[in-house]
Structure formats: C-alpha cells, structure tokens
Amino acid sequence: MSGRPELDKDVSDSELKRSRSFSKSIKGLFKSTSPPRKAPGTAESGGVGIKASDKLKKLAKSKELELESKRRDPSAIPPPRLGDAPLAPPAAAYRPQNGHGSKSARSHSYMTDFGKLSLTKQAGNSNASQESLVSNDDPKLKAKHTSGGKADFSFSDGEESDYFQPKAVRSGVHDPTYEESSIDNKLAKTPDNLRRVKSLQRRSSNANATSRSRSLSSTSRYRGRSPTQGSSNTLREQSEDENDAQCVLKSKTFMVFEDGHHKHTLSVTQIVSENHDEDGAKGKSMFSLSGFFKGHKDDERLESALSLLPRARLEFHKRLSRIMDDELKDENDEGSENSSRKGSMPQPVNPNAAIGSEELGMISKISKKIHDGVVMEGSVDDQMAKKNYTLFQKYGKPVGVIGHGAYGVVKVCCIDTANITDERSLDETYVKGTKMYYAVKKLKPRTDEAKEKFGTRLTSEFIIGHALSQRGSEDHKSHPNILKMLDLMQTPDGFVEVLEFCPSGDLYSLLARTAKTGGLHVLEADCYMKQLLHGVQYMHDHGIAHCDLKPENILFDPQGTLKICDFGTSCVFQTAWEKQVHFQSGAVGSEPYVAPEEFIAQREYDPRYVDCWSCGIIYCTMVLGHYLWKIALVDKDPVYASFIEEMRTKREFSVFEEMKHVSPEVGRCRKLCLYAIFQWNPEKRTSVEKLLHSNWMKRTWCCVPYKSSKIAH
Numbered sequence: 019m020s021g022r023p024e025l026d027k028d029v030s031d032s033e034l035k036r037s038r039s040f041s042k043s044i045k046g047l048f049k050s051t052s053p054p055r056k057a058p059g060t061a062e063s064g065g066v067g068i069k070a071s072d073k074l075k076k077l078a079k080s081k082e083l084e085l086e087s088k089r090r091d092p093s094a095i096p097p098p099r100l101g102d103a104p105l106a107p108p109a110a111a112y113r114p115q116n117g118h119g120s121k122s123a124r125s126h127s128y129m130t131d132f133g134k135l136s137l138t139k140q141a142g143n144s145n146a147s148q149e150s151l152v153s154n155d156d157p158k159l160k161a162k163h164t165s166g167g168k169a170d171f172s173f174s175d176g177e178e179s180d181y182f183q184p185k186a187v188r189s190g191v192h193d194p195t196y197e198e199s200s201i202d203n204k205l206a207k208t209p210d211n212l213r214r215v216k217s218l219q220r221r222s223s224n225a226n227a228t229s230r231s232r233s234l235s236s237t238s239r240y241r242g243r244s245p246t247q248g249s250s251n252t253l254r255e256q257s258e259d260e261n262d263a264q265c266v267l268k269s270k271t272f273m274v275f276e277d278g279h280h281k282h283t284l285s286v287t288q289i290v291s292e293n294h295d296e297d298g299a300k301g302k303s304m305f306s307l308s309g310f311f312k313g314h315k316d317d318e319r320l321e322s323a324l325s326l327l328p329r330a331r332l333e334f335h336k337r338l339s340r341i342m343d344d345e346l347k348d349e350n351d352e353g354s355e356n357s358s359r360k361g362s363m364p365q366p367v368n369p370n371a372a373i374g375s376e377e378l379g380m381i382s383k384i385s386k387k388i389h390d391g392v393v394m395e396g397s398v399d400d401q402m403a404k405k406n407y408t409l410f411q412k413y414g415k416p417v418g419v420i421g422h423g424a425y426g427v428v429k430v431c432c433i434d435t436a437n438i439t440d441e442r443s444l445d446e447t448y449v450k451g452t453k454m455y456y457a458v459k460k461l462k463p464r465t466d467e468a469k470e471k472f473g474t475r476l477t478s479e480f481i482i483g484h485a486l487s488q489r490g491s492e493d494h495k496s497h498p499n500i501l502k503m504l505d506l507m508q509t510p511d512g513f514v515e516v517l518e519f520c521p522s523g524d525l526y527s528l529l530a531r532t533a534k535t536g537g538l539h540v541l542e543a544d545c546y547m548k549q550l551l552h553g554v555q556y557m558h559d560h561g562i563a564h565c566d567l568k569p570e571n572i573l574f575d576p577q578g579t580l581k582i583c584d585f586g587t588s589c590v591f592q593t594a595w596e597k598q599v600h601f602q603s604g605a606v607g608s609e610p611y612v613a614p615e616e617f618i619a620q621r622e623y624d625p626r627y628v629d630c631w632s633c634g635i636i637y638c639t640m641v642l643g644h645y646l647w648k649i650a651l652v653d654k655d656p657v658y659a660s661f662i663e664e665m666r667t668k669r670e671f672s673v674f675e676e677m678k679h680v681s682p683e684v685g686r687c688r689k690l691c692l693y694a695i696f697q698w699n700p701e702k703r704t705s706v707e708k709l710l711h712s713n714w715m716k717r718t719w720c721c722v723p724y725k726s727s728k729i730a731h
C-alpha cells in the first residue's frame with residue numbers, strides 16, 4: 019500500500035522492480051525454465067517441496083544435527099566477502115560516519131513520519147513506561163538466564179525440543195497454566211488470578227459465540243476472543259475485564275491486565291461512526307456540495323459494476339471449476355491448437371498450493387477481459403445483469419474514501435442488511451449493527467502502464483488474494499490474518515476489487531499515531547508479530563511469498579486482528595503442479611524492508627526467507643518507533659554497516675542488546691530470534707515456521723486463537 023508518503027522519500031525515488039513476475043511463474047508451469055532448486059530449510063533433494071516427508075526427515079536428521087551444531091557457532095554470520103558486491107564496500111565504508119559508530123549508531127535515526135525521537139530516546143521512554151511490569155518477573159528466572167547475553171545465532175536446545183509440545187499448547191488455545199515461564203503465566207499463578215483466568219477463558223468462549231454478530235458468516239473457525247462491537251457486548255466485556263482482572267497498563271491502543279492477558283483498543287475511522295442514509299449521504303452534512311460533485315461521476319460508474327465471479331455461492335472449488343471448464347470450452351471452440359490442452363493438463367501434486375487449475379482458469383478469463391478492453395461501454399451488459407448483482411446492490415453505496423492507492427482511490431461502501439429482502443449470502447467483513455462495510459479499490463492502468471503489466475498486477479493481486487482468502491482450512495474458510503479479497507468487478511472504465519473492510523487503518527498510521535505517546539507497548543508489538551508470522555506462514559504453506567511486507571500493507575480491525583494485504587508483488591513460488599520451490603531474483607518491495615540478498619545482482623533467492631527478514635524489520639520498527647536502517651547495503655547505510663561490523667567483531671548488535679522487554683526471559687528469547695532473523699546470508703537465516711516455534715513466540719500471548727493451525731500456539 020502506498021497511499022501515503024513513504025517513510026523516506028528516497029524509497030520511492032528508487033522504485034524497485036520485480037524481476038520475476040507472477041505471470042512468469044505461471045508461464046513456467048508448462049515450460050519450466052529454471053531447474054528445481056533445493057531451498058534452504060527443506061531437506062529433500064531433487065524434487066524439493068516445502069517440507070520434507072517424515073521419511074526424509076529421519077534420513078536427514080543426522081545431517082541436520084551436524085548443521086545445527088554449526089549454526090550454533092557464533093561465527094555463523096560471516097563477515098561480508100569482497101566477492102559479494104555490492105554488500106562488500108571498500109573498507110572505508112564500514113567506518114562509522116558522522117559519529118555513528120557501533121554505539122553511537124543507536125542515536126542515529128532515519129525517523130521521519132513516526133516522530134522525531136531518536137532510538138536512544140525512544141528506548142528510554144518505552145523502558146520507563148514498561149518498568150512497572152518488570153518487577154513482576156520471577157527472580158528465579160532472572161537468575162536462571164543471567165548468561166543470556168551473547169548471540170548464538172540459533173535457537174537453544176529448548177527451542178528445538180519444544181517443537182513437540184503438549185497438546186495444551188498445540189491446540190492453539192492459549193493455556194496460561196501450561197507456559198511455566200511466560201510473564202503472563204507468572205502473573206496468573208496466584209489462586210486469585212487462576213480463578214480470573216478461568217473466568218476469562220469461560221468468557222472467551224462466550225465471546226466467540228457473540229462475535230458472530232460481527233460477521234454474518236458464522237462458520238469461520240478463526241474467531242477473535244472478543245466481539246467486534248455492538249456496543250452492548252463491548253461494554254459488557256469491558257466491565258467484566260475490569261471486575262475480573264485489574265488493568266495494570268493502559269494506553270490509547272492497548273490494555274494489559276494483572277493476570278497477563280491484554281486487549282487492543284484501536285480507534286475506528288470516522289466513516290463508520292457517521293450516520294448514512296439510503297443514498298450513502300451523511301445524515302448531518304448533506305450540503306457538502308464539493309463532495310457531492312466530486313464523487314458523483316465516479317460513483318455512477320461504480321454503480322454499474324458487475325462481478326466477474328459467478329453469482330451463485332457454491333463451494334469455492336466448484337465455483338472456480340466451472341469458470342475453468344467454461345474457459346477451456348471457449349478455448350476448444352477457438353481452435354484445434356488449444357483443444358488438446360485439457361487432456362494434457364498436468365495432475366496437481368501439491369493440493370495445498372493456492373494457485374491451482376481453478377486460479378489458472380480465472381487468470382485466463384481476467385486476462386482476456388483486460389486484453390479485450392472495456393466491453394460494457396456506458397451501460398450494463400444485459401446478460402450479466404440477469405445473473406449478477408451490481409456493486410451497489412451487493413455491497414451498498416460509497417460512504418467515504420479510506421485511502422488513495424498508487425492505482426486509484428479506495429472507497430468504503432455500506433449496505434444495511436435490514437433492507438435486504440431477497441435471500442443472498444453476504445461476504446464476511448466488518449459489521450456494525452445492521453450495516454456491513456466493504457472496501458472498494460479501483461484499479462486502472464497508470465497512464466504510462468502497458469496493458470500487459472497492468473494485467474499482471476491485477477491478476478497477481480486479485481487471484482492470489484482471492485485464492486488465499488478461500489483456503490484457510492479444510493472447509494475453505496479464510497485465515498484471520500489475511501485480508502479477504504471478496505470480489506472483482508468490472509466497471510465501464512476499469513475494474514474494482516471488493517475487500518473486507520478494516521476500520522482501524524494500517525500499521526503505518528498506527529505507528530505514526532502512537533509515536534507521540536512512546537510507540538507501541540512491547541507486548542502489543544509481540545502480539546502483532548505473532549499474528550504477522552501466522553499470516554505469513556499461512557501464505558508460505560500455500561506456495562505464496564508476499565515479498566512486500568511493510569507497515570503500509572498491514573491492516574487492523576478494532577480488536578487488533580492483523581490483516582496482511584496487497585498481494586500485487588507477491589510471488590508464487592510453488593503451484594499445484596510443482597514440488598520444487600522456485601526462487602526469484604531482483605529486489606522487490608520498499609528498501610528498509612528488503613533483505614540483503616535481493617540486492618545481489620544475478621543472485622536467485624528463496625522468497626520465503628525474504629519475508630522472514632521483512633517480518634524482523636517490521637517488528638523492530640514497531641518496538642523502536644523508526645526504521646532499523648534505511649537499506650541493507652553497507653555502502654549506502656551507516657547503521658547497516660555498523661550492524662555488520664559489530665556482528666563481525668563483537669558478535670552482537672548494540673541495538674538488539676539494548677532492547678528492553680517486560681520480561682527479561684522473553685527478552686532473551688526474542689534477542690536470539692532477532693539474531694537468527696538478521697543473518698544476512700539467507701541460508702543461515704531462521705524461517706517463519708521456526709520463529710513460530712521459538713520460545714519467544716511460545717511465551718507471547720496472542721489474542722487470536724489459531725484453532726486449526728498446525729503451528730503451536
């Protein structure tokens with residue numbers, strides 16, 4: 019998302035291009051050009067899958083142990099090699115500039131929009147605000163981990179053995195009575211607190227039931243602990259919280275209770291609190307003529323938008339198979355050249371992949387639409403109108419503008435379910451009272467953009483988003499941390515995507531808002547990190563890497579459920595027909611979040627490890643309140659250069675060493691994870707999956723229960 023000025027102007031100046039496009043990956047399905055690659059973290063040789071089979075795992079075990087012992091060697095981060103230009107600058111480039119030596123680098127800040135706090139000041143502030151909780155830490159634990167200073171660049175033995183953990187943790191329901199050393203649990207150890215925890219757990223299940231008011235699709239297996247809104251529910255829960263557990267920390271966006279649980283209290287955009295009439299006009303400010311004339315013509319075009327998806331709400335795969343069949347039928351009719359394609363379609367070997375034959379059919383259909391241009395000049399296609407609701411009929415009228423993207427405006431549409439008389443299924447989104455809100459993102463080619471490029475971007479963004487939205491579990495429910503892509507509609511002058519609406523904005527805005535008050539609380543950041551990792555892992559499980567993870571592409575609902583969005587530059591590293599992981603080359607994304615291997619010319623990299631790096635940077639941005647560095651190139655960024663230098667000479671990085679946590683033990687686990695993430699050599703880097711199994715994440719209280727996730731909670 020780039021609907022706002024970038025954090026740093028330089029970032030947009032040097033826009034990074036994508037070397038391996040989505041379409042290229044798709045083309046590669048039938049005519050594979052790149053040989054199967056062995057991905058780091060996969061044990062299989064030859065046809066490499068995301069995960070090694072059990073048998074192969076056993077076979078590889080001895081090798082893994084050997085590798086593991088090597089990884090524990092502090093020299094795992096090698097010094098930059100001269101051969102690795104541009105990562106290896108002349109020696110002078112390593113020298114601290116402007117006084118930003120290894121220590122003073124901490125006071126260097128690239129901070130622009132988040133506020134003018136330097137790192138030193140920021141750390142000081144947040145430490146002070148968190149001090150009250152530190153005293154609750156178990157002194158035994160403190161003593162136990164006094165050694166926890168130096169980085170060993172890997173997880174401790176405990177991290178690995180905890181992989182096979184008791185059911186209570188694996189179930190995905192956070193069980194504070196299990197996690198011995200978590201700060202949350204320590205706080206919950208007194209009989210009084212245990213009683214409160216039980217009461218909270220009971221309430222949690224009640225809340226799950228009431229949360230249905232939030233979404234009309236009540237079958238979702240992923241449900242947040244607290245109901246979205248519906249003022250009575252919110253008020254009831256709030257008062258129960260206050261009765262049951264005393265609030266020990268409160269900020270504008272976050273509350274921590276003495277028993278360790280927390281609650282996010284994100285503000286909601288004004289658009290949803292305004293009262294809109296049937297025509298989408300605001301109840302009070304009806305005479306805002308400028309607004310009326312500005313949006314009017316545009317809205318007219320939106321009104322006639324029709325879905326490119328079939329109307330009937332069949333099961334996802336049936337729905338898409340139908341498109342596929344139609345498409346193949348069309349192609350067969352067109353000529354004998356294509357007629358053999360159906361028969362020669364390879365059998366899927368990877369059922370988890372988000373991109374399968376259904377998506378391929380959709381890509382073909384959408385690409386054709388884009389290529390043929392606008393077919394609905396000025397009026398609604400009669401045939402389609404019979405089958406389809408228009409945008410206004412299905413998603414309501416626009417009630418406001420939520421953002422300006424690089425490719426068009428993002429509007430909010432609202433439909434009052436009380437006025438719906440026919441039988442129809444409604445897509446899951448933000449609900450307030452009887453009103454449902456959708457984000458409607460207009461997509462049109464930039465003036466200088468070639469049709470083909472626009473087509474690639476559109477299909478990438480929509481197909482990947484839509485496929486991920488539908489494949490959350492066995493019963494095709496979505497994942498809580500992936501923004502739902504609900505529909506793609508065609509207007510007389512372009513296309514619009516209909517998205518689940520997130521009324522609490524994006525992480526970038528949240529960081530900007532909270533910068534004045536000391537930034538996010540560390541427990542708040544930890545919870546978001548855990549959600550982010552879950553969302554990214556889910557993408558990776560389905561053969562997709564995001565490749566542009568940054569605060570602008572992370573949205574929130576008011577309860578703090580994090581949603582990853584914007585799949586326009588995502589990479590399909592594995593489709594339904596592939597066992598191997600496809601690597602890519604060339605830098606993609608925003609500079610501060612781009613992993614170092616992406617800058618190495620001609621070097622192919624595993625996109626999953628790039629996502630892992632970006633998650634680490636996002637986390638640091640959340641806790642520091644500013645970028646960790648401007649770009650991961652030693653000759654361009656003195657802070658990154660000092661990171662490399664400090665790691666080489668001292669095997670630690672002062673910024674990570676000085677990051678405070680409310681629990682020293684959790685802080686120690688976190689530090690190990692940070693060192694494991696920021697391995698500039700991707701082959702030595704940890705993975706998102708390993709991070710989710712780390713002691714840091716296991717000790718992190720997360721407010722989203724991942725019931726059907728295979729990842730331990």
Ligand SMILES: Nc1ncnc2c1ncn2[C@@H]1O[C@H](COP(=O)(O)OP(=O)(O)OP(=O)(O)O)[C@@H](O)[C@H]1O
Binds near residue numbers: 421
């Ligand atoms: N579903 C949504 N709910 C709430 N706000 C949204 C939603 N989608 C987008 N926004 C807001 O609109 C702004 C612009 O979004 P958009 O996706 O167009 O950005 P973009 O990155 O420029 O797009 P693109 O990457 O396609 O160029 C975002 O900054 C975000 O805050």
